[in-house]
Amino acid sequence: MMKVYLTALLLSLGALLAEAQLKCTGNPRKYNGKPCASTTLYSDGRMGACGCGPINSNMQFRWSSHGLVAAANQNLFDPSGGTWCGPACGKCVKLTTTGGFVKGQGQPIREGQSKIFMITNNCPSVWLSWCSQRGQNGVNQYGYAAHFELENGDHQVLGRMGWWNPEVTWEYSNCDEGHTQDGRTPSNFMYQQCQCRHTGKK
Template identity: 60%
Template structure:
């Protein structure tokens, strides 16, 4: 599934730095953020703790820094919002992002909101 991740301009003090607000990129999400070491503080959203991690967030996108894509954006662990995105939108913006034809498991078109 593809998500458009939009920066809010916020970040967790001591865990990143302030990025420019309202930047967005489309990412293809391929797996989960496991609630195991070293992700315990970020990926521990469970019903028993109100559905949030230790920083108070209900979602965390653990983005792989393949080919320095994330480092090159200078995001620094930003606070974000997200929405479903068209499978080919990210590829059209940045050819390093897979298109629907690259992954047959992309199911973005099956959701009501894009």
């Protein structure tokens, strides 16, 4: 009989945990007072919308494919949708794991891990549902107003860190501070090489 009760208790706890996979609440979603975002991993290695990719045989802008860089959803990258070189180009964001994840789309991760990423690309809504913020609420299908696709094609080791589509909080951050903390975050000086730097967007 005790075994039956114990099994029922474990099943109940399992069901409870399954329902508690997201930490962010409200509309817009927040956690500890900070706005939340969904994330995914991708591998591109090209110039990206901000023109920071390798453009010659010398791989002049190699940092854009092995650095901590991200593609932001259209509403964040350029709300007007009028240019490939959005106002978010070259800005850095500090992403901090909440410990939550979208059920069936991610994996558990320890809360409080922070990394600083430079936005070098656009994640347009016509390509991925994660990046689509539609309707009056302006959120994607998982309820987030912001989404970041994190470059994971070359030495970022985000997968080995356990960053499999974690739910995060986000805030703008100083790129140079991120570069000092982790050399994989591009510095403001490195962004000077990008094509969008010369359009006056930053």
